[in-house]
Each structure stands twice: as C-alpha cells, then as structure tokens.
Amino acid sequence: MAGPLRAFWRLVAYGPGERPPRRRIRWRVPAESAAQASATIFLVLRRMRWPLITVIVIFAVSTIGLTFIPGRDADGSPNRMSIFHSFYVVSYTATTIGFGELPDPFTDAQRLWVTVTIYLSVVGWAYTIGSLLTLLQDRSFRRALALQHFTRKVARLREPFLLIAGYGQTGRRLGRTFDSLGRQFVVLDAAEENIEALDLEAYRFDVPGLAADARNPDHLGIAGLGHFACEAVLAMTNDDEVNLAVTMAVALLRPDLPVIARTVSPDIEHRMRAFGTPTVVNPFDRFGDHLRLALRAPATYQLITWLESGPGAELPERGRPPTQGRWVLCGYGRFGQKLAADLRAEGLTVTAIDPAADPDEDDVVVGDGSDPDVMARADLDGAVGFVAGTDNDTTNLSLIAAARRVNPDLFVAARQNRPANAALFEAMEPDALLVLAEVVAKEVYAKLSTPLLWRFLQEVPDQGEEWAARMVDRLCGRCGQQLRTLWPVRLRAASSLAVGRWLGTGTARLGDLLRSPHDRDRPLAAVVLLLKRGDEFVLTPGDDTELRDGDELLIAGEPVARRAVDTTLLVDGVLDYVVSGRSVPSSWIWRKLSGHSRSSSQR
C-alpha cells in the first residue's frame, strides 16, 4: 500500500523523471533495543494483568452477591436488587464515594454483604494502584521509557549531527565548543551521572543522551549510527577498549562516516588503524609534539594553539621554554617516557624520577619525588626545566612547590588530571599546563569545525617562525586579543546576480569584500587565513588577490564582520557600494530609471 502512495508523492514533489535529492542508503545498523523500547506499553500491560483481574473478580462477586441477598422495596414487600442497581451500589462503594443506601434502604442482610464488599474492594484497589505505582518507580521500566524517549528524539533529528561516545571531560569540552558553533550532537555514555550532567549544561540545543554501553553496536544504532544526518562519530571515553569497539563498529557498519578516536596506548592505536582510516588522537603523543613545536618555534605554536582553542579564545602567551640544558621529569610512566623521548629528540638531556622506574636505565632516579633526598639526587639546581607529570594532581602540585623552592628560575610544566583542580593549577602558574582532555578536544575541534581550518593548521609549521609571528600580530591588530569566530565562505556566481556579475568581471579583488558596508574606507575586523581554489591552497591571500567562481575562503574575525560579509554577498546594492563606492538604488524601478544596473559593475 505504501508503494503507490510513495510513488505518488514523489511525482507531486519532484515531477516526473526526477529523483529525490538525497538518496537514503540503508545501512545494516542494528536497532534491537529500539524495538524493545516501543514495547514499554506491553510491559505495563503484562505487569498489570493480575491486579486488573483481581479488581474485575471482586467487582463481579460483589455485584452478583448483592443481587442474591433478599431486600425490601419502598413499600416493605420482599424484593431483590437488579444487576443494574447492585452494580451501581458496588461501583460507588468500591471507589469509596459512598452515596448511601440506594435506591431503597438496605435490609440487614444486604448491609452485611456491603460491609464485605467494602473491605474486599478497598484491598483490590489498593493492590492495583500500588502495583501501578511500583511499576512507575521500577528501574527497568524507567530505563525503557528513557530509551524510548531517546530513540524518538534521535530519529527526529533533521540537521547534521555528531555522535559522541563518552561524555567525560573531553566529551563535555567538545559539547560546549560544538554547541557554540551551532552544531547538533548526540551523547552516549555508560555512566548515568554523566548523562544527568547533560541537563545541567546550558546548551542551546536539546541534546539527546542515553546511559548505555557504547561497546554495544545496538546502542550505537539507536544513538543514530544508521541515521542519514549523522556526520561523524567521536569515541571519547576514558576506556581505550570501548573506543576501539566504537571505531570497529563504525568502520564495519557505516564505512562512509569519519571516526575520531582517543587513545593513550600505541597498541590500541595500531589496532584502530586496522579498521578503515580513523583519526586517532593520542593526547600523550600530541602533547609531546606540541612541546617540541613550542621549543623549536614558539610563535608558530602560539598561533596554532590560538586557532585550535575554539571560538572566543584569548591569545595564549608566547612561552619561552629553555631550548638548552637539562630537564627533570617526575613520573616516568607512559606519559613520562613519551615526553622524555620527545625532549631528547630535541637535543635536551632528561633526568627522570619515578618510584617504579628501571634503575639500570641512564638518567633515572628511582624514588618518590616528594622525598627531599630523591629531589637532591636529581640535582634541580643544575636543571633548566621541570615537569610534574604524575597521574595524581596533589602530588604534581606539591612537586612544583618543592622544585620552585630549590630553583625558582625553573621552567615548570604540569599535568592536570582532574577538572576540579583547575583553579589550583591556575594559582600555581606553571609555565606550561597539560590537560589531556583539552589536548584531545582541541584536536577534534580543529579537525571537525571546518576542513579549511584543518588544512590551514597543517600548512602553518612549514611557513616558518617569522611568518607566524607576523600572522599573530596581524590577527591581534585587526581583531584584538580574542579570536571570536572562524568561518568559511564559499563564493558562488549562482548565489546572487550581483556576485555573479562581480566574479565575472575578472577584477573581483579580495580587499573589496572586506570593506565595511557602512563606510567602504573602513576595513572589516577580519583576516582571510586561507583561499581554496580547486585543489590549490593560498595562505593569507593579499587584498589584491583576484577571486573566481567556486573559491572558498577561511576568515577569522568579529561576528559583526561575518554579518557584514554575508550582507555584501547577499544584497546587490551593498556589493556595488563596497566595490565602486557608488550608492545604487536598491529597488528595481529606481535602478532601471537611473540606468545604473549594468554600468556599475562594468565600470
């Protein structure tokens, strides 16, 4: 039946011979739990069977009994109640309304029976209502309801959305960033309290969240893995195994979707890469890379961190880590070893302190860093840098304090593990701070916000330190210390008549686009970072760059500038004004009368 109907709609909506614009591909994504969720009503019904039968039986027995008891009518002659009357009496008695003895005063025999009825029916109702309330309180019932609610919300999503598995520190940071970018997302987390935290967050969108194990492909399915609007999947849990399972599930069930997975283990990273082409973010690895970049090219590092920090980020300070000398490293686990290798690769010497380190290794002091003796053996006086990199925040804070007491000139880097301790670390003012969640969140943001930003960041390190320093100065000069927004602009001749004419003249200058629509002599508070033409990329194109149809721009600047650029590209008269300086009448009639419409663009 649905077939002809659908064909009819297709004919009405798209005309004969046309296909609907979006072809929905069916993926083999399971959604078993979704079917279970729709059966919540059956659960209620099944649990209510016995209470309901009890009530029916009590009513039936009471009613039928009352008709058999001898009574008396208004004249005093013997009479029995009819079924109708006795049902009426039982109904108002059982529901504790109690109208009295109707239609005639009862005989004592009838009163005796009604007394029994009262007690029976009260017990029956109490049992039924009690069962219903217990059912509503029931954990599995509530979970079934929540699942149903979630399934419905996800199925109704029409805008592109991200599927975030794991709503811990990293997930929350990402949620806030993407929300401020106006991007929808769906959250899946095994811990109930993380999902409850969703309600406390002031998101602009209603974010669907489900407390369920992301390892189960079923759960991924109902969280929108098979949904046509799903853009990408982020595996951001603390558990590498779970992230691996999510990566695998996506690669097998939706190979077309990009996956970004977090892991701290090179082993797991290797296994993830065996499935398709996921983007794997290893925060230890990335921090090492960043530190090396910071040592080699502080300005480049500053520019990259600023752009990666997301909308509204303040310009980070340009650190000056010592590039020569010896570093002391506390905590020589996975993170410590990775970091030490990176530092050594930059030509620095490293002394590591760890109670569980291998004593045969060179430059290793075995012992607890908080022990003054151990600290003395590491010889902090002769060191230039100190890293407090254990996985315990309290230890890290006390290590920093101890190290500064010995040598106040040290460059101090600290690792912060718990978000709650952010204030303490801020008060401690380390020269560099590592927050694992932040490293991952920044990387994911750079990767997903717009493809142009990712491309730009890839190009930055090759441009050299001086270029980066100039770039930072230029951004600061135009847009201030805060990077408000980064947005892509696509120039299409088809988008409006004026844009088509302008791009067609062959003299469309980039500089004209960045003039204020109110006063063309004033430039907008915006900087063009990247121009994409076909497969070519031009970094920071100059004002004289000629624009063509199909060009894409990445612009950084104030939201006001964004609106101005949008207006320029949308409204005919505004584009004419910023390009030529002439005010063109905005109505069609006046334009015809003044003969402006052609000449203005062909000056």
Add this chain to the structure above:
Amino acid sequence: MNLEKVVFGFFVLLAATLNFGFFIGDLSDPDVHNVYELFAAVVINLIATVLKFGDRTQIGAVHLATSLVADLQLIAAAIFWAYAAHISSAGLTGEATAGIVSLSGGALFANIVSVVLLVIETVSFQRR
C-alpha cells in the same frame, strides 16, 4: 502441561460458551435469555481480555483485538438491558430483548474467532 495455558484456554472458552448460552433461543423472547448469564459473560470476557495483555506476537495482537470487540459488544448489550429494564417506560419488551441478544450475537462471533485462533495456535504448536 503449562498452567498458564490451561487458565488462558479456560477463560477464552468459557467466555465463548457463556456468550453462546445467553444468545441461544428465540431472539425476542425475554424468558429464554437470562440476564445473569449476560453478566457472567461480561465478567469472563473482561478477565479473558486482561489475560491477553502484553503478548507481543502477531497472533497475540489479534487475540486481544477480538476480545476488545467482544467486550465492546457485551458492554453495549448490558447498557441496553439496564436502559430497557430500568429507564425505559415500556420495560423489557420483545424489541428490546432482540436488540440485546443481537448485540451479544456480535460478541459471540468475535468470541468464536478467538476460539478459532486458540485452536490454530494449539495445532501449530503441536506440529513444531
């Protein structure tokens, strides 16, 4: 032997037999249609309906539907009886009786479908 199946079969069959017992006889003769039998049919039909709650199979859904139809018809018949016997000035006439009994006849048909379904279910279960 499954006690649940016994109870289920018992109520489904009893609902049909009571309904049949009330229905049988001259359509418009009040003397051959006992109102207590109608009452019993209503009660047993309600119990049979509740017993069918929560079965998610296709056959279970049809089972529930037939029972709901029977309930509807029987309750309509009961209300009709109450109206004729107590409210209408004419009392329980032959016409009124015919109306009540024909309503219960509709319910009987639904109950027969229910019994047929029960038999089909049983037979297909045996074959497996």
